[in-house]
Amino acid sequence: MTDPDVSGGTAWRRIADEIAAAIARGEHATGDTLPAATALAERYGVHRHTVRQAFRHLAEQGLVTVSRGRGTQVSPRRVAYPLGRRVSMRANLGRLGLVGSSRMLSAAQVDGEAEICATLGLENGARLWRVEGLSLADGTPMGTGTHWLSVARFPDFDAAFRDGGASMTAALKAYGIADYVRLSTRLTAKLASGREAELLEIEPGAPVMVSVAVDALPDLTPIHLVSSVFAGERMEMVVEPFAE
Template sequence: MSEVSFPLPDRRRPEPLWYQVEQAIRAIIKSGEWATGTQIPAEDRLCSLLGVSRITLRHALRNLEEHGLLRREHGRGTFVRSTTLVAGTRELTSFTQEMSHVGIVAGSRLLDCSLTTANAATAAALDIEEGDPVVRIRRLRLGNDAPIGIQTAQLSAARAPGFLDSGSLQGSLYEALEKRYGIVPIEATEVYRVAAIGPDDAELLDLAPGSPAFVVERITTDERGPFEFTVSIMRGDRYEIRSTLRAGRTISGDRP
């Protein structure tokens, strides 16, 4: 790997040094100078190239690892990882926003956008009657032009009248709902499980049938209640769940 040239952090800027280092490394990865699987320079070399302390560098590297851009292998070093969306404690965002947050260019291919009726599961999720009309939007979601997952969103037709008249859906669904109907999500509940990918979905995701995937069910609400029920099938090799666990505190008080 040829050595790259970094913009040196500027201590006169208001942004912390670790943030400037993080952005500099993000830019190198995004440009393709460090391809997937590339081992990045050792910490002491990066500190020398960037003119920062090891503590500052480690702060930046830890953030990049948590966002799925790097992976550390004990005894080997740190490597640029493949396009991966890391899910953990986060704000309520759309797929497009999540991808942008980790420096991945989001894309999608519309597979279906139609009016159908709610089955029992959809009706329960959206708090409507079984058989009520719903808008069904099925999309292949991409990250840097590589397939990451298949998302099937269902919206109560009563909450989004005339949605199909707007033509093909482009960009963020949440942005479209806010712009057209004033729907602003405030909370979502997600349930994750693991399943094997069926033949049709496997072809879309460029995987062998039976490959493992995360199945994610999301119910999203605004101030009026649930408006979206989405089932996502996410590639197991490009979608990662990471949680931080903390020990509970013992609260002192009167003891018998």
């Protein structure tokens, strides 16, 4: 059966595969500029448009970024974020040799929406903290999220979160919660809004992963809902059901 996704053969695909393999082998480091399309076209004996199509394919996969003036550069590998029973952004970054940091962007008390209150086991309209934070790895923004927690259960949470360096783990410790677990994560994709793009230092309309996650006490009582966006070019979520 023939491959239907190319006109005029699979030359661009073969070239893209070879470049991807070379990147995987470490022959091109992060930030390296690939040879120009004209040079590669000569090497492979194809038209430069074929090489450009291979570059576009690699860019779609997030392996390179193509920019006018700077050429085609090898992108940093995405930071892998395991979604297991325990999830901590900062601990995860630490395991990868990256320095995780966070900032609190805002904190407010609001009357909870029905769906969030139900998820947190609270009565409809219960008073909630709505706290916005930003997570960075080695100073690069990875994600920004809005956290929801009960005001009654977590009085002065704004201060606890700020004083804990905008780390959820540290903030919950201030309430005697030494351990918490991830009950659920719902993930989809959307385009970054203007504000999200500004916070994440990506282009407006760049692809982001949307995550709605619920954390719970070890007895599975939900305590925290966080709705986040993560830069698609920088992060990937990893689900390994047999890893724990």
